[in-house]
Each structure stands twice: as structure tokens, then as C-alpha cells.
Amino acid sequence: MSKKIISILLAVMLIGSIILAGCSKTDKVDTGEDESSATNSTTESKDEEKADATASDSDTKEKVKITYSMWGSAEEGANVQTVADKFNASQDKIQVEVVAIPWENYMTKLNTMATANQLPDTGMMQEQGVIQYSSEGMLSDVSTMFSEGEAKPLDSLAYTYQGKVVSYASANEVIILYYNKDMFDAAGVAYPPSSLEGAWTWEEFVAAAKKLTVDSNGKHPDEDGFNSQNITQYGCMIENLTWQLEIWALSNGGGFYNSDGTELIIDKPESIEAIQKVADLYLVDHVAPLSTGLTDDGIPRSIITGTVAMSSNGTWNVGTCLNVAKEEGLNYGVAVLPYMKEKVTINTSGANVVFSQTKHLEEAMEWIKWYGQEENNWDSLIATGIWMPRLDKYYKEEALTHKWVDNPNFPPYEEYKSAVVDYAMSDAARPTSWFYTAHTAEFNTLLQSILGDVWTGAKTAQDVIAENIDALKAIHAGE
Amino acid sequence: MSTSTRKSRTRHSRSYASEERTAYLCLIPAIIGLTFITYLPLLAVFVLSLFSWSGLGSMKFTGMSNYIKLFTTDPYMLDSIRATIYFAVIAVIGSMIYSLCIALLLNRKIPARTFWRAVYYVPYVLPATAIYVGWSWLYESNFGLFNYLLTKVGLSRVMFIADSRYVVPSLALIAVWLSGNLIVIFLAGLQNVPRVYHEAAEIDGANGWQRFRNVTLPCMTPIIFYNLLMSLITNMQIVTPALALTNGGPGNSSRFISYLMYDQAFINNKLGYASAVSFVFFILIAVFTGILFATSKGWIFYEGGDER
Amino acid sequence: MSITKQGAMKSRKRKERVSNIISVIIIALVAAAVLFPIWWIVRTSLMSNAEIYKYPPAFFPSRWLLSNYRETLVIFKFWKYFFNTMMIIAPAVIGGTLTATICGYAFARLRFRGKKFLFTLCVGSMLLPTMVTLIPLYIMWTRIMGFQDSYLPLILPYLTGGGAFNIFLIRQFIMTVPRELDEAATIDGAGRLRILTQIIVPAIKPAMIVVGLFIFITLWNDLLQQMIYINSAEKFTIALGLTNFRGQLKQDWALTMCATCLSFAPGVIFYLIGQKYFVEGIVMTGLKN
Numbered sequence A: 001m002s003k004k005i006i007s008i009l010l011a012v013m014l015i016g017s018i019i020l021a022g023c024s025k026t027d028k029v030d031t032g033e034d035e036s037s038a039t040n041s042t043t044e045s046k047d048e049e050k051a052d053a054t055a056s057d058s059d060t061k062e063k064v065k066i067t068y069s070m071w072g073s074a075e076e077g078a079n080v081q082t083v084a085d086k087f088n089a090s091q092d093k094i095q096v097e098v099v100a101i102p103w104e105n106y107m108t109k110l111n112t113m114a115t116a117n118q119l120p121d122t123g124m125m126q127e128q129g130v131i132q133y134s135s136e137g138m139l140s141d142v143s144t145m146f147s148e149g150e151a152k153p154l155d156s157l158a159y160t161y162q163g164k165v166v167s168y169a170s171a172n173e174v175i176i177l178y179y180n181k182d183m184f185d186a187a188g189v190a191y192p193p194s195s196l197e198g199a200w201t202w203e204e205f206v207a208a209a210k211k212l213t214v215d216s217n218g219k220h221p222d223e224d225g226f227n228s229q230n231i232t233q234y235g236c237m238i239e240n241l242t243w244q245l246e247i248w249a250l251s252n253g254g255g256f257y258n259s260d261g262t263e264l265i266i267d268k269p270e271s272i273e274a275i276q277k278v279a280d281l282y283l284v285d286h287v288a289p290l291s292t293g294l295t296d297d298g299i300p301r302s303i304i305t306g307t308v309a310m311s312s313n314g315t316w317n318v319g320t321c322l323n324v325a326k327e328e329g330l331n332y333g334v335a336v337l338p339y340m341k342e343k344v345t346i347n348t349s350g351a352n353v354v355f356s357q358t359k360h361l362e363e364a365m366e367w368i369k370w371y372g373q374e375e376n377n378w379d380s381l382i383a384t385g386i387w388m389p390r391l392d393k394y395y396k397e398e399a400l401t402h403k404w405v406d407n408p409n410f411p412p413y414e415e416y417k418s419a420v421v422d423y424a425m426s427d428a429a430r431p432t433s434w435f436y437t438a439h440t441a442e443f444n445t446l447l448q449s450i451l452g453d454v455w456t457g458a459k460t461a462q463d464v465i466a467e468n469i470d471a472l473k474a475i476h477a478g479e
Numbered sequence B: 001m002s003t004s005t006r007k008s009r010t011r012h013s014r015s016y017a018s019e020e021r022t023a024y025l026c027l028i029p030a031i032i033g034l035t036f037i038t039y040l041p042l043l044a045v046f047v048l049s050l051f052s053w054s055g056l057g058s059m060k061f062t063g064m065s066n067y068i069k070l071f072t073t074d075p076y077m078l079d080s081i082r083a084t085i086y087f088a089v090i091a092v093i094g095s096m097i098y099s100l101c102i103a104l105l106l107n108r109k110i111p112a113r114t115f116w117r118a119v120y121y122v123p124y125v126l127p128a129t130a131i132y133v134g135w136s137w138l139y140e141s142n143f144g145l146f147n148y149l150l151t152k153v154g155l156s157r158v159m160f161i162a163d164s165r166y167v168v169p170s171l172a173l174i175a176v177w178l179s180g181n182l183i184v185i186f187l188a189g190l191q192n193v194p195r196v197y198h199e200a201a202e203i204d205g206a207n208g209w210q211r212f213r214n215v216t217l218p219c220m221t222p223i224i225f226y227n228l229l230m231s232l233i234t235n236m237q238i239v240t241p242a243l244a245l246t247n248g249g250p251g252n253s254s255r256f257i258s259y260l261m262y263d264q265a266f267i268n269n270k271l272g273y274a275s276a277v278s279f280v281f282f283i284l285i286a287v288f289t290g291i292l293f294a295t296s297k298g299w300i301f302y303e304g305g306d307e308r
Numbered sequence C: 001m002s003i004t005k006q007g008a009m010k011s012r013k014r015k016e017r018v019s020n021i022i023s024v025i026i027i028a029l030v031a032a033a034v035l036f037p038i039w040w041i042v043r044t045s046l047m048s049n050a051e052i053y054k055y056p057p058a059f060f061p062s063r064w065l066l067s068n069y070r071e072t073l074v075i076f077k078f079w080k081y082f083f084n085t086m087m088i089i090a091p092a093v094i095g096g097t098l099t100a101t102i103c104g105y106a107f108a109r110l111r112f113r114g115k116k117f118l119f120t121l122c123v124g125s126m127l128l129p130t131m132v133t134l135i136p137l138y139i140m141w142t143r144i145m146g147f148q149d150s151y152l153p154l155i156l157p158y159l160t161g162g163g164a165f166n167i168f169l170i171r172q173f174i175m176t177v178p179r180e181l182d183e184a185a186t187i188d189g190a191g192r193l194r195i196l197t198q199i200i201v202p203a204i205k206p207a208m209i210v211v212g213l214f215i216f217i218t219l220w221n222d223l224l225q226q227m228i229y230i231n232s233a234e235k236f237t238i239a240l241g242l243t244n245f246r247g248q249l250k251q252d253w254a255l256t257m258c259a260t261c262l263s264f265a266p267g268v269i270f271y272l273i274g275q276k277y278f279v280e281g282i283v284m285t286g287l288k289n
Helices: A002-032 A036-050 A057-062 A074-090 A106-115 A127-135 A181-187 A202-212 A242-251 A269-283 A298-304 A317-327 A361-372 A374-382 A398-405 A413-425 A440-455 A461-476 B002-011 B013-048 B065-072 B077-106 B113-125 B128-139 B145-152 B167-177 B180-192 B195-203 B208-236 B240-246 B257-267 B271-299 C002-045 C067-075 C078-109 C115-126 C134-144 C152-159 C164-175 C179-187 C192-203 C205-221 C224-229 C238-243 C253-285
Strands: A064-071 A094-101 A122-125 A158-161 A164-169 A173-180 A231-237 A308-314 A332-335 A345-348 A351-354 A429-431
Touching: A064 A074, A064 A106, A064 A361, A074 A094, A074 A361, A074 A374, A074 C067, A094 A361, A106 B257, A106 C134, A106 C224, A122 A127, A122 A361, A127 A158, A127 A164, A127 A351, A127 A440, A173 A181, A173 A298, A173 A413, A181 A202, A181 A308, A202 A231, A202 A269, A202 A308, A231 A298, A242 A269, A242 A345, A242 A440, A269 A440, A269 A461, A298 A308, A298 A317, A317 A332, A332 A413, A345 A413, A351 A361, A361 A374, A398 A413, A413 A429, A440 A461, A440 B257, B013 B271, B013 C078, B013 C115, B013 C134, B013 C152, B013 C164, B065 B077, B065 B271, B077 B113, B077 B167, B077 B180, B077 B208, B077 B257, B077 B271, B077 C002, B113 B180, B113 C002, B113 C205, B113 C253, B128 B145, B128 B167, B128 B240, B128 C002, B128 C238, B128 C253, B167 B240, B180 B208, B195 B208, B208 B271, B240 B257, B257 B271, B257 C134, B271 C134, C002 C253, C067 C253, C078 C115, C078 C152, C078 C164, C078 C192, C078 C205, C078 C238, C078 C253, C115 C164, C134 C152, C134 C224, C152 C205, C152 C224, C164 C205, C179 C192, C192 C205, C205 C253, C224 C238, C238 C253
Parallel strands: A064 A094, A064 A122, A231 A308, A345 A429
Antiparallel strands: A122 A351, A158 A164, A164 A351, A173 A308, A173 A332, A173 A345
16 A cells, blocks of 8 residues: 555656656757747737837848847837837948946846846846956857958947956946035035146045035034034035945045956955945044935935935936926036045946857847947937046047037036046046956955945944955955 | 543544554655755764855755854854844733733723724835835934934933944844734733632732733733743844845844854855855754743643643 | 622622723724725725825725726736635635544544654644745756645645644644544444544534635735736736736836725625634634643
8 A cells, every 4th residue: 555655656656757857858959949938029029019119020020130138117218219219220230239227237137038048139237247247158259350451449438358358348437526506606605617627636625525514503614513413414425336436545545446447456455445434424524424325316305306416426327317306497417526645426327238158149239339329319319418428539629529518408518528528538547447357246245244344433444355355356356 | 532532542443543644644745844844954964064065066065064164253143043033022021011911901802902903013014125124214323213202301422333332232122022913912911811810819909910910920921921922033034124224233243043054055155155045043942942931831721720 | 788798799890881881982993994994995096096195194085986996907806806816715614624624633532652752743834934935846846846836735734634723723623522422433433534524524624614714815915925926917816916916117006005905805705605614613722722
């Protein structure tokens, strides 16, 4: 009897595993047919969606289909698809399909798709993952995208791995100082300088911030009886998203990495001191709100609501939130960043890459090259102030600069020209380290984590960096 | 009952065989589930944890080195275990006390009981991610409502989720708020407490507290145990607040172990290493539930003593 | 003597009434606190983005911007996401409840070798959190079985008895159904299938609804697994749709909160349908062993 039971049990298990194995086998065959099943299913849904948009279904069949992934909301995805449709209509070789993935899980998705050998042909890549992906062989060399003598994007916008260009940034962005003019006027404080020559020192910056910080009794931080627990208006907010802190480390004569990204110098006293100075804006000087470096809605939270008078952030804010606020009556200005020892800002922008799993390298490059050209994104991204151009003629030829900046989305022309356009071209602007350094994602995660206690004053920058330098080095070495 | 079944077993052994066949047939789904969804994967976690594997290239056998690394040089692991236990303990205790109290109040003869019950249950059925984002607005350090109220009454600000000292209690408060299902289960348990016991105690002149202490509580111990267990397992697995709100910070103060595992597996693509984290997590949960079970014999009261 | 007794009764009654009033007050106050965060989300959803960041924060929107919802529905394809979510939840709830019933029935009513062993395994798996086996399951579903961008990895686990907890719950419930009913039916010549469908199932309906609700909520609240297994925006669920408000460079909080409020509805409705059975179900299972 018991034998029978065991045999039944075994049979059940066997059947179960055969069913499972069977499924897996057939599915493997499917995926074995070089992702055809996967691409088919996506093209099916694609076709459904497009049926109303493009009637020329037979045309698209002969074209090479490539997918382009980007992070952003569904709305942004639809906007990029509109641009891509222009590209699709402009030639008869390539058909681009845009896939929008939410920002939060973009890298997760890319990783899972990479594991399954189902990466899109090309896509946007979060800055901090580019070199890492290159080092794993996931990205194609795109050095051949621009032929000899063709106008190339600025050198500072090339992501390089082992001397090869693996990506050009989709645009240019630098970090600048925004300020609320009405708040300055009310406090009778002079505006921060928009020219690099006149840039404030850190001390001048803090002094101005003190005049702009007010508690509920109208007192300033350097006055007797100032209540730091009940501040109603803050003087400044230095964005402390980890990657932006590199500015201050560099400015103080230190940095995160040495110049070619091979060694860590974040434990240099200069780097540590710089980070501590940023933390002290809240802890000691009482001129800044506590900011934890988690969200990137710094400008809406500060300048636009009028709770903070000066705030450092990226130039994209001009187009993502400030243009609307300006229309609604916000009176804001742009200035160059203050400096500690050297005048520094960093430039960056999301990378457009071609994944090495693609079979259509040429077509993919052609698309991202086209997509990166200013005129193809003019109305939606350049003229709104979200993207700055990649070609240096826009910075150097006054007529083109006018064409780009002279519109109501931007702050006054002279101010923006000096504090952004010229600033971005000056010696002060340096590429963020993720253009040439691997493992910056994990590095920034750990750094963000350990600095959490520095912002609240529970520990000093010196302590946490000394405690964790070995772990940081291990991450940088890719262990 | 047991004698009758034994009798029937000897009498109809053929029908027993058919009964047995039916049983196995019925249990096929469960057997497949236990094998392929539960126990084999558990084994696989351990096996994977002995390898270094990015999910892309080939797997490299590294023995115990993942574990050694976890407990020596890993900057997160120990903090992560600490955060998980800390959170689980206060969230479990908090939600047990809260839900028992609310259940006791709801068990009284009060008007619109169904309505109140629904109100307390509602947070539990809302999509979790959304909830945490909503709370983050209340907790915001500089301009959030809670700090506004604190300064209004002249207290100093609390940085809540921005401060490593407060982040875990702050998140635990949300967990307590979410424990509507515990209330409903407690409520069900309370309605199961035999009225006779209460009446008997009342006749003996026991006051409210004594009745609670000597009648309600003992009768409720099995339910308390059940809720304790479920709440412990749920709260030890906590991941959404770290995912949606804190990214594990400040410091590592909310880097819960599930989040650490997710981060290593799906962000950093270290599947072998993340499996080691998973296995440590499994051991941790096993230890805690083990403790709970070991102590349960001492304080669970089974009605009539003939549980089975 | 009888008078004093009556007096004591009266005073006790009065005392009870007073304590009941106090209970109601406490219940109402705590309920207000419980609902407050929800109100905060609702009021945020009706504000302009500028007002959201205002300090001090306002308890009520200065203008009730119902238009936010119209804008939200353009981006947040509620019905599509809802339909997608149901594509996961419906088969999981139905399949999970049915298989849990069958398995629970076997454990409660049938005699077979290895019952104790299997049951122990089953209860044991209740203590094994899903997070622990996430990685191997992920590898199994996506690499071995090839389920890419599919709902199957989310549904299939529920077709195996809906999880040990649910099997356990059903078993407990069936144990409370008097065996005599089965036996009487057997004498009438009913087979096991008929006993199950005509006697057991009607008797344990509340428990089945509880199981369904539990499965619903687990899937409803799950973000992580949906995030891992679902790729394309076509297949997004409500939970994933909510994460889609974080734009490239900005986050529109007002619209995010609108979408959040919209996503409240299905969960609440499902609870309201199930709640009558819900408490009953748990009461009757006793959950004692």
C-alpha cells in the first residue's frame, strides 16, 4: 500500500516537473529564435497603437525597427514618440519605437532586460550607470557617429571608457545658482553676481544668506535672540544630491576622484571640509533648511514658493518649472555658483547609448545622432530651456545664442548669457566624474547613505568618511 | 470521532484507497506549489549564495566568501539587520497594542460599529506606495505639517524621516496605522470569547479590568499569537517605505534587509551576493519565529485544553 | 435586598452607558486621526502645485481644482491600468480560492498517508517570507520558463493553493462544518465532488471570501514584484502607473496625488463588498490551532 502511495506521489512530482520542464523547453525555443517572439509581441502592440496614427502599415514592415528606451512619465514618452515619428517620416530605412519607463525603476528594468537578453536597441541611460555598463560590455562604441569634420558635441559631453566614446550626452546641463529677486529686494541685499569674474566667495555667500534668513520674530542668524527652531525664511539651499556635492569638493581643492577617475580622493581633508561646509549651512550658520539629498524638487520647494532665497540646481529647471512660475509672476534670476578656493561647476546630461545586444548598430546610431540635433528638439526641449545645446556654435555665435535664449521661457538675456551660456563654456565648467568613472552608482548610494547622518549633525563628515573609506574604495575598485 | 474513522478504515479499505487517491489528486496544486514555489527556491537561494554571478556572464563558485564579505567588509549588512529588527519590534508591539485596544473598544455596544470598523480597516486596502508618499508630506522636515504644528505649540522641530534617530519610529507609526487587518482579526476573536465566562466573572463581582485580565485575555491568547506571528513576518519583510521614501537612509537607518537584497540583486546586478543576503534574512526570520513558537507554549491558553 | 440589587443593576447600567459614550468618543477621535493622512492626500490632489509647497500648509485648498483630475486621467490611464490589474487579480483570486478550497478540503476531510508531513510542510511555508525566495523565483520565471513582461509569474503562484495560509484557513473552516452532514450525503449516494460542491462550499462561503480578499490585498499592495516582472507600459498595473508620475526631471505632486486618490477606490469597494463575510469568516474559523 505505502509503495503505491509513494509511486503515486512520485508520479505526481514527475508529471509536475515534466509539465514545468515542457513549458520551459518550448519557451526556450521561442526565445532561442533570436527574441523574435518578444519583438513580435511588442510590435504587435505597437501596431495596434499605431494603427490610427500611421496608415502606411506596409511601409513600416520593410523598415528596420529599433526601440529606444527613455525614463520619464508616459506623457514624456508620448512627446518623444512624436519627435521619433518625425524621424520615421523623414527617411524610409528606420522605424523608431519609444519605450518610456518610470524613472525610479529605470535601471532595474534595464538590468532585468539585459539579463534576459532583451535590451532595447538604443536608449537613454542614467549617467551613473554608463561607464559601468561599458565595463560589462553592454554598450557599443559610438565613436564613428560623427564623421571627420562634422560638427561634434562639446568634448565635455562624451562618455569615454578605455579611450573610446561610448555615448554622447543628450544635451548639456550645468549647475548654477537661482535666486528669488523679490526676496532679495525685500531684504535690501545685492543680487548674486551673474559673471564668473565677480563670483562670490563662500564667505560672501553665507553672509548674504544670513541677511536673507529670518525667524518668526524677524531676527537674522547673527543677531541675539535668533530662534533657529522657528525660521520662516531661509537664505540658501545648496542641493545636496550626492553627485552635485562633487562641485564643492572640487571647489575646495579636493574632489571625489583624481582627474582620470582611477583613484579616490574623497578622503582628502579639502574634500571633507567642503562637504562639512555644506552641512554647516544648516547646522551652524542656520541659513539653510535641512535637505537630505533624496528628492530633486529643490527649486519648486525653495525659490518658487519663496521659502528660500538662493538655491543651487541644474539649468533644466528653467524649462521644467521656472518658466511656468515666471508666467505666474515669479521674479527670479540666475547667477554663477559661489566658490571656496576654485571656481567650479559641473556639467552633465543623460546619455544616449546603443546597447551592444542590438543587431542594428548603424541604424541606432543614426537615430540618436538625429535625435541629438538641436533643431529636432527645438520647440519642446531647447527653446523651453530644459536642454542646452550640444554644439559650441550656440554658445559662441551671438546670433544663435539669441535665437536660443531670447524668449519668454528664459530669464533676461544678459543674465542668462553670462551666468549660464558663458559659464558653461568657461574653465569653471568640468564634466561630472561619471563621464569617465566606473561604479559611480554604487559609490553615490553609499555616500548618500553615510552622509545622511552628516546633514542632521549626528556625525561629522570627517568621521563618516574615515569610517567608510575602505568600503568606498572597494566599491570604486568594483569588488 | 477518531474511533469511528478507525472503524470505517478497517471496514472499507477499498474506499480508503480511493479516498487516498482523491486526496492526492486534490493536493496536486499544493504539492507543486510547495515544491516549486517554496522549498526548491529556498534551496536554490542557498546554492546561489555560494556563487558570484551578475546574471549576465557565467557563474563563479566562491564558497562561503559572500557570507564572509557580508559580515566583515560589507558597509550595509549589520546596520541592515539592526534596522530590520528595530523596526519589526516597535512596529509589531505598536500595532499589537493599537489594534487590540481599538478592537476592545469596537467590541462594545456602540452605534455604527460597521462604519467604524471600515474606517479603521481602510488604510490597509489602499495601495501601499501611495500611502507612504502621502505620509512623507506630513513628515517633511522644514515645511511639513507635523513640524508646523510642533513649532506652533512652541516645541522644537523633529526631522522625522530625515533623521537617523527618528526614521524607524516614524515608519513604524505608519505600519501601526496600516494594521487594520489585525483589528478585524482581534474583533473576530473577541466575538468568539464565550459570553458565559464573562457572565460568570461578573457574578463573581469582577470589575472591568479583572474581567479583561482573567477572561478576555486568556481566551484571546491564540489570536494574539496568530496576529503576533503574522505581524512579525509582515514587518520583517518591510520594503516599500525604503523603496518609495527613504532609499534606506539617513545613514543606513532604514536600509531594511529586503531593501538591501533588492538593491544588490536588481540595481547592482549581484545575484549571488543578494542570495546570500536572502539566506541570512531567512535565518533571521527563522530565529525570530522560532523564539515566538518556543515561548508560545508558556502563555497560550487553549480552551478546554484539548486543542487539536 | 432586591431593591439594592436593582439599584446596583441600575448603577452598573449607567456606568456601562457612560463608558460606552467614552468609548465612542475615543473611537471617533482615533478614527479622525486615522483618516487624517488620507484627507491630506485628498486635499493635496485638489491643490495647485504652487499651493502644495506653501508654508504654513493649508488644511483646505484655496481653490478646489477638480480639473487636476481631468488632467490626471489624460496621463494616468486609470481604466486601462485597472483592467490590467484585474487581469492579474481576477485569475489569482478565483484560482487561488478554488485551489485553496480543494486542498483545504483534502487536509480537513480525507485520510491519506503523509498527511501530517504534508501539512507540516504547508504550515512551515507560511513562515517563509516571499522576499526570501524572490531571486530564484525571478530566475525561474524569466530565464527558465521564459515569462518576459508577463503576468504569469504574478498569477501562477496563486494557483497552487493560494498560499499555505489560505489552505490553512479553509481547512480550519471546514473542520467546523459538522461531519454528520457529509455522512448523511454519503448515505444518500453523493460522491465526494458533490459533497464538496453542495455541502462544504455553501457552508464555507465566508471563508472563501476571506481568502479571496486576502489574495486581492496582497496583489493590490505589491509593488516590488510587479516592478520586476512587468516591463512595457501597455501592461502597467495601477501600482506601477502610480510610479509613472516621476518625470524625467520633475515630479508633479498634485497629479500624483490625484492618481493616488483614484487608486483608493477599488480597494475600498472590494472591502465593502467583502466585509460582511470578512469578520464572520474569521470568527467562524476560530483560528485556534
